[in-house]
Amino acid sequence: MSTRYAALLRGIAPSNPNMTNDKLRGVFEGLGFDSVASVLASGNIVFSARKAGVPALQRRIQRALNGALGIPGGTIVREHAELRALLDRDPFPGLTHGRGTYLTATFLKDGAQAPDRLPEQSDPRARVVGFDESARVFLAVIDNSDPGSIPDFMSWLEKTYGADITTRAWLTVQRIVKKLES
Known part of the structure; x- marks a missing residue:
C-alpha cells in the first residue's frame, strides 16, 4: 500500500x-x-x-x-x-496571511530535539505562536509590513536550532496539502 x-x-x-x-x-x-x-x-x-x-x-x-x-x-x-492534521488543528486561529501577519511554518527534521518551551525572539516583529509536536513545526507570525525593516527570523531560527530546519509560508503548506489530496 x-x-x-x-x-x-x-x-x-x-x-x-x-x-x-x-x-x-x-x-x-x-x-x-x-x-x-x-x-x-x-x-x-x-x-x-x-x-x-x-x-x-x-x-x-x-x-x-x-x-x-x-x-x-x-x-x-x-x-x-x-500535514492534513496540522491544517485541521488551525494553528493560526483568527489570523490571515498578509503583509503585517505573514504566517510561517518552520519544520524540524525527524529526530531533531523538540523545544522544552517556546523560544524567545528579541525582535517583536517576529513572534512564535506555537510548536506543533506531532508535525514537528514552529508556527510564527512575522510583521513584514515595512519592507526596509524585515525581521531576520530565519537566521535567528537557524542559529538557535541548527540547519536541519526549513521554513514555508502557511499558504505554501496549504497548497502542498491540496496537491497531496488531488
Whole structure:
C-alpha cells in the first residue's frame, strides 16, 4: 500500500539550472516514487511511496539529490496525514496571511530535539505562536509590513536550532496539502 508524502527541500534556488522542478521531479521518479509533482518552484515535491521510516526516506532522497544534481541542502519529509492534521488543528486561529501577519511554518527534521518551551525572539516583529509536536513545526507570525525593516527570523531560527530546519509560508503548506489530496 502506498503513502503520500511531501518533501520540503532546503536551499532550492529555481534560477539554478540544476534545481528546476523538472530535474527535482526526475530524481524522485528515478527513486521509483509514484505520482510525483511539484508545488511552486521552491523545493516542494509531493509523491507516493510504500510506507517507510521517514528518517531513512529523507537520507535516501538527499543522497539522490546530491548525487544527481549536486544539491547539498537538507530534505525534510512529512506524511500527508501529518500535514492534513496540522491544517485541521488551525494553528493560526483568527489570523490571515498578509503583509503585517505573514504566517510561517518552520519544520524540524525527524529526530531533531523538540523545544522544552517556546523560544524567545528579541525582535517583536517576529513572534512564535506555537510548536506543533506531532508535525514537528514552529508556527510564527512575522510583521513584514515595512519592507526596509524585515525581521531576520530565519537566521535567528537557524542559529538557535541548527540547519536541519526549513521554513514555508502557511499558504505554501496549504497548497502542498491540496496537491497531496488531488
